[in-house]
Each structure stands twice: as C-alpha cells, then as structure tokens.
Amino acid sequence: MSKDITSREADYSQWYIDIVRKAGLADYSAVKGCMVIKPYGFGIWEHMRDQLDKMFKQTGHVNAYFPLLIPKSFLSKEAAHVEGFAKECAVVTHYRLKNAPDGSGVIVDPEAKLEEELIIRPTSETIIWDSYRDWIQSYRDLPVLINQWANVLRWEMRTRLFLRTAEFLWQEGHTAHETREEAIAEAERMLDVYARFAEEWMALPVVRGVKTANERFAGAEETYCIEALMQDGWALQAGTSHFLGQNFAKAFDVQFSTRNNSREYVWATSWGVSTRLMGALIMAHSDDEGLVVPPRIAPTQVVIIPVPKSLPALQETIDTIASDLQSLGIRVKVDSNDQDRPGFKFAEYEKIGIPIRLAIGARDLEAGTIEVARRDTREKQSVPLAGLSTHIQALLEEIQQNLYNRALQFRTEHTTRVDTWEQFVDVLENKGGFISAHWDGTPETEQQIKEETKATIRCIPLDAPTEAGQCVRTGKPSTKRVLFARAY
Secondary structure (H helix, E strand, C coil), X not given: CCCCCCCCCCCHHHHHHHXXXXXXXXXXXXXXXXXXXXHHXXXXXXXXXXXXXXXXXXXXXXXXXXXXXXXXXXXXXXXXXXXXXXXXXXXXXXXXXXXXXXXXXXXXXXXXEEEEEEEECCCCHHHHHXXXXXXXXEHHHCCEEEEEEEEEECCCCCXXXXXXXXXXXXXXXXXXXXXXXXXXXXXXXXXXXXHHHHHHCCCCCCEEEECCHHHCCCCCCEEEEEXXXXXXXXXXXEEEEEEEECHHHHHCCCEEECCCCCXXXXXXXXXXXXXXXXXXXXXXXXXXXXXXXXXXHCCCCEXXXXXXXXXXXXXXXXXXXXXXXXXXXXXXXXXXXXXXXXXXXXXXXXXXXXXXXXXXXXXXXXXXXXXXXXXXXXXXXXEECCCHHHHHHHXXXXXXXXXXXXXXXXXXXXXXXXXXXXXXXXXXXXXXXXXXXXXXXXXXXXXXXXXXXXXXXXXXXCCCCCCCEECCCCCCEECCEEEEECEC
C-alpha cells in the first residue's frame, strides 16, 4: 500500500479523498463547497467530455450556450421544478459594490438592488424554454436537439470532491419534439448513449432503469437512469435522461403549428452527466496504491522511463519507441528527468494510474527488450523491442477489457436477490451492494424503507421481467423486482 494513501479497508471515505488529492485530480478551494479541478483531473475530464461530445453529435445534437443567470420568475412557472430546486438555489440580489465609508473594504451598494433577483442556474430548463418559445413556431422547426456544456450551482452543505460539490461541470441536453413518442424515444436513446459511454470508455458496467416517482427529476414525467456499483458496495447514479412531457412547454407557452394546422404544445426531454463521473471512475477501479484509469480516457496511456545513467545511449531507441506508439494514436510521455530515481518515478506513475509503464536501461538495450508494467494488475514482464508498438496497442485494449470485467464481476457478486425483510436487512448491513427485491409500488413503503435503512430504490431495471411476488417490507402483491442500495 502507498504510504500516503489510506487503505480502503481502514477508511474508505478517507481513501477516496487521498486518491483525489494525491493523484492530483482536485483540491479544496477558498470558496466553501467548491473545488479546484487540477490539470491532471481536468485532462481526464476532457477525454470524457470529448468522447461524449462526439457521441452527441453522431446522434444529431448541436452545442449552444445559455445564460448563467436566470430570472427568479422563470423558476416559478413550473411548480414541481421550483419545489425540487428551491432549497439549492443561490440568489443574486445586487449588481454593484462600493468602498465602505470607514475604509474597511468593499460592501454591497444598497442602491444597486436588482428589480428582480437572479438565480445562478441549478439547471437550465427554464432559461432554455424561454428561448424555445421564439425558436419554435411550426412542426418544420422540430426537433430541436441542443446540448450545453456548462457549470451549475446547487448549494450543498455536505460536500465531497467530485461526488457532491456546490459548483460542478456537466452537460445538459434539452430537446423539443413533435410527438410524445419521439420525445420518449429521444430520452431512451440518450440513456443508451450514456450507458455505452460508461461501459465502453469508462469500463464501468451500469444498470439501465427508470426512477420511481419519488426519485424523478423535478418536473419530469419519467426519469431514466444508469446506476453503477462502487467497491464499497454503495451505488452511484452515473447519468439521467428525462421525459418531460409537455410540462415546460406549457409553462413557457411553447406551441407549434401541426401538420393539420392546429396548435399543439411541444414534447420535451432533458439529460445530463457531470464531473460526478470522475468520482465513479475513482471508486470503481482504483486500489490502495492509487488511481487506476481506463486506457481509453487516460490523458497519458504509456509512460517511458529510461534509467538515467544510460539515457544518452538510449535516447534514439526511446525516440523511436515513442514515435511508433504515437503513430498508432497512443498517448505517450517520455520522462527523461534525471533529478528523481526510477523507483520514485515508478511509484508516482502508479499513484496517478498511467495504464502502462515502460522502463529501459543499457542491459535491456543489449538484450533487445524492455520492461512492461501494467497498472491494472501491477504485473511486469520483459518484452522484445521488435513488435513492441503492436504489443502495447493490444495490451491497452486488454487492460480496458480487464477493468470492465473486474467491475462487472464485483457487481455480479454483490447483487443479491432477497425475499424477506430479515434477508434484506442482513444483506444491507453485512454485504452491501444491489439488493433485488419486490416492492409494492407505493411511495409510502419506499419512504419507510429509506427511513429505516437509508437504502433507496436505485431504479426499476428496464429488463426486469414480470414476476409475481410479495413486497419485501409489507407483504403486499408485487409484479417486479427493483434494485435497492445505499447510495452516494
């Protein structure tokens, strides 16, 4: 175990914070509840963002940008929406500062009070739908498929880096459609995009499902979600896609002329993922030595470390190796710094999760080999220099698949079917993970279970078969199993 990283077994929460800080991903800021994303952490986020952006554009979406500030009256137009976010809103009341008369500093100018307070966006449905009212007049203007990369602010009292901060980065898609069926298909399509990204790029297996009425997004008719399981047996919501019905269209009077020359309200969706995915990445794959990053989203996939005393003789070979790898699209770093010993470098690159480490010295050069160390298993082997680039290319894919398989195996081993309340409580306290159990479908029972155990219904899996049973808490009839877990 790395000496400056707490073990998962000793204190999982502290282990997580140690990984975030020691791997140089993020740090606390002078603004309580907000974080500084450091260059390495932002580099990982950029690879995640860029791949998602490609996937959005492949499905016909375009990017736009809307204001950070939202008139307070906008949030009053959709009742469920304002109720869901009211306690998290930061409010701008004045627009000017001035020097204090006693010279003690600056104060808010009391004469610069806004006529209407502005809300720093917790999400952008309201400001966007106000624009859509002008953009959409006819069925010919539909669909509108827009995504926004932005920051949002939701006031949080208890924060944790990446997982729950007052300000965070995300993307939010907002679409408008001609029919209910088209909007539902859009929400389901974007859920599939999120699931494919999580599994194929983050090596993170997820369960596709729908939220219960209690857990839906404020203002949605249906919320689809992907749920992942972390190494401590707690769940994490990795992405959501919402079918909004006509709620926001009615709130902002967004109507269009139909093909039959009648007037109709448009149908809407919204969907988003955030830097919370960084938290999922850490908790799904990392170990007591540090961060583990899936190769497809790693800013540096391969680091080459020469033994310093042999560097001049090795330089040409190292340059050739780096060039060959880069020609295959592999992201490479050559660490020729002679101030630190190779052993120190090995430990540091292991801590930040570089997928593959190559080390070469004079003896390796004479033998025509190089040492290859993989981060996921920490295995090392001597590999011939001949054909090295194709070997590394294949190994990166092997590591990617291994991380997915390892996480999938963990989820499988920690998903438990239970049929009695005694089993439910025992599994929750002593094993954790997803609990597959029957529920009677009432919000009252859902709330009762949450209050008694702190476990929530993470989702109703989309592939859940119809199955007659009895609610695990009340014994009332049930037709499907749902997934319960304690969650971040």
